[in-house]
Amino acid sequence: MKRYILRRLGQSVITIIGISIIVFLLTHLSGDPVALMAHQSATKEDLEEIRRDRGLDKPIYVQYWRYISRAVRGDFGESLRWKMPAIEMxxxxxxxxxxxxxxxxxxxxxxxxxxxxxxxxxxxxxxxxxxxxxxxxxxxxxxxxxxxxxxxxxxxxxxxxxxxxxxxxxxxxxxxxxxxxxxxxxxxxxxxxxxxxxxxxxxxxxxxxxxxxxxxxxxxxxxxxxxxxxxxxxxxxxxxxxxxxxxxxxxxxxxxxxxxxxxxxxARDYPVVQMCVLISSSFFVFANLIVDILYAYLDPRIRYQ
CATH class of the missing domain: 1.10.3720.10 (MetI-like)
Structure with a gap:
């Protein structure tokens, strides 16, 4: 039973990581987030400064690692539209x-x-x-x-x-x-x-x-x-x-x-979209995990498959 639970837990974690990667890439493919953060009258130098401050000038894998490490601590960034922490929303x-x-x-x-x-x-x-x-x-x-x-x-x-x-x-x-x-x-x-x-x-x-x-x-x-x-x-x-x-x-x-x-x-508010999709998906994945564990407890044949 323990091996089955650990195996399903590992599969759930891998699934959530995969979802986070897909969501992160799709939101970045929708357009330049710096253009959404900056004022309409912002110059090219202003855009570059925002990009450096937000770490958006780094390679995509560095940006993802920074995003996921903060997300684990409950920090999903600030809403681009409402100018408040995404987690508060x-x-x-x-x-x-x-x-x-x-x-x-x-x-x-x-x-x-x-x-x-x-x-x-x-x-x-x-x-x-x-x-x-x-x-x-x-x-x-x-x-x-x-x-x-x-x-x-x-x-x-x-x-x-x-x-x-x-x-x-x-x-x-x-x-x-x-x-x-x-x-x-x-x-x-x-x-x-x-x-x-x-x-x-x-x-x-x-x-x-x-x-x-x-x-x-x-x-x-x-x-x-x-x-x-x-x-x-x-x-x-x-x-x-x-x-x-x-x-x-x-x-x-x-x-x-x-x-x-x-x-x-x-509104192309990608920090809020990333947060909502990731948290909602995590709820669904772990609900499936709990149901699978309950089925395995009730039916021993499942845990030995």
């Missing part, structure tokens, strides 16, 4: 994204899991057909389209919900539902599949023969044993959801991390 926006993702995950679990369970219990009936159609549409329709439809119906036509901001609980409903849309459908499909596998087990049949109530069989015996993959995927989907907030936060003008990335890309 991250810490300011990150809680907003966390709150939105938590509410979105609550929507996904509270609707997706019960729908999947009922679809499995009523397999072949009308509700099962509804569950399968919802799971299909939820994974086929893009989130931004769902968000636009919600704005048109509940904000523009019915005027029930606000289209932007985060001043009240109503501001969370549409962006959280939109963000959790795909996860909601995925949990519906996964819960249905896991429950169908468990409901055919011998111990479920034995519990029914003994006269245990159907509700108790479903909740105590069936769902308890079918919940392991649902919990695992939910944890992973939460991280995926946080990394997928860019479009949703832009649609609803939500002041979170995703919108910060979009604004920074358009």
């Amino acid at each position: 991250f810490l300011e926006r990150f809680p907003n994204t966390i709150r939105l993702a938590v509410v979105a995950m609550a929507f996904a679990v509270l609707f997706g899991v019960p729908t999947g369970i009922l679809s499995a219990v009523k397999v072949g009936r009308k509700f099962d057909n509804f569950g399968k159609i919802f799971a299909l549409l939820g994974q086929a329709l893009p989130g931004f389209w769902v968000g636009i439809m919600l704005i048109l119906i509940f904000a523009a036509e019915l005027k029930l919900l606000p289209t932007s901001g985060m001043g009240s609980w109503k501001c969370y409903i549409m962006p959280a539902f939109t963000l959790g849309w795909y996860t909601m459908a995925a949990l519906t499909r996964l819960s249905r599949s896991a429950m169908l596998d468990v409901l055919d087990a011998e111990y479920i049949k034995m519990a029914r023969i003994k006269g245990v109530s159907e509700l108790w069989v479903i909740l105590k015996h069936a769902f308890k044993n079918a919940s392991a993959p649902v919990i695992t995927i939910s944890a992973l989907q939460f991280v995926v959801m946080m990394n997928g907030t860019m479009i949703i936060e832009t649609v609803f003008t939500w002041p979170g991390l995703g919108r910060l990335i979009v604004d920074s890309i358009f």
Whole structure:
């Protein structure tokens, strides 16, 4: 088990290093950062002085080493647009994204899991057909389209919900539902599949023969044993959801991390882009690592592969 954990940890570190190299190179290929830092009236000598001060006159591999060594200490440089430390901007926006993702995950679990369970219990009936159609549409329709439809119906036509901001609980409903849309459908499909596998087990049949109530069989015996993959995927989907907030936060003008990335890309604010992409990717990589370790703990066959 220790060898497996060390191997997966090493692979995760290598993946993050690879991501940092790609992000560093792509942001430098987008244009000369010195031209963005300097005033429009800056002379050639001014540009050279900025380049020396920032270490941008050094070879690219020296610049990368300087960047990554500072990033490890939490120093991602200063924003070119907002003239403040990039990490402060991250810490300011990150809680907003966390709150939105938590509410979105609550929507996904509270609707997706019960729908999947009922679809499995009523397999072949009308509700099962509804569950399968919802799971299909939820994974086929893009989130931004769902968000636009919600704005048109509940904000523009019915005027029930606000289209932007985060001043009240109503501001969370549409962006959280939109963000959790795909996860909601995925949990519906996964819960249905896991429950169908468990409901055919011998111990479920034995519990029914003994006269245990159907509700108790479903909740105590069936769902308890079918919940392991649902919990695992939910944890992973939460991280995926946080990394997928860019479009949703832009649609609803939500002041979170995703919108910060979009604004920074358009402003060519490469220190902020590098920081956001690197930290978000690290979250995703280490979430995968934790899930793999949990699977290896639950299934010994994986650790010996």
